[in-house]
Amino acid sequence: GQQVKQSSPSLTVQEGGISILNCDYENDMFDYFAWYKKYPDNSPTLLISVRSNVDKREDGRLTVFLNKSGKHFSLHITASQPEDTAVYLCAAGLHQGGSAKLIFGEGTKLTVSS
Amino acid sequence: DMKVTQMPRYLIKRMGENVLLECGQDMSHETMYWYRQDPGLGLQLIYISYDVDSNSEGDIPKGYRVSRKKREHFSLILDSAKTNQTSVYFCASSLGTGGDAETLYFGSGTRLTVL
Secondary structure (H helix, E strand, O other), rough: OOEEEEEEEEOOOOEOOOOEEEEEOOOOOOOOOEEEEEEEOOOOOOEEEEOOOOOOOEOOOOOEEOOOOOOOEEEEOOOOOOOHOOOEEEEEEEEOOEEEEEOOOEEEEEEHHH | OOEEEEEEEEEEOOOOOOEEEEEEEEOOOEEEEEEEOOOOEEEEEEEEEEEEEEEOOOOOOOOOEEEEOOOOOEEEEEEOOOOHHHHHHHHHEEEOOOOOOOOOOOOOOOOEEEO
């Protein structure tokens, strides 16, 4: 089964609004959580990540919220802009040695309309 | 310049042919990965390599094998390609140790079509 799941394949938000992207995971041993952004015909790039010892991390317009008991994490993008339009991939992983073996969700296509 | 390079960018093969996808990185990263991306399925991990000759199966290894003889180079091999292996293949690398150990740096992808 899908260990990391993004239940919304798409989301449309008005420019200036808040985009909320959600991700659920199954393995409660996961200790690292990340969001990647992907433009069409481009490779994914890391947006923001957290480790399991924090519940929230902010970076500019981006905030990650981690709910370990609910096995859920989310990405909030404030003041959404048309250039935020992309596919957002959540990922969760478990450290094995130094590396984290990351499992990705299916992706959510965010469209910010002006 | 931090870079993950994949070759080729596009590839068309016939069913039953052998396929070699190449990946290189210039960051001396310990860990390298091969993922495939299919519509509605996101990125699925095929193999992970923790260093030279230290490879481990991911979630969908069947039909694939890998080779890592130098730290900077990681190959994905399809022996006798099948039509259901048509996909976009991404290589990635990560530092493996240290503060930025988990961040994956992706190549630009190889779009493989198996006819």
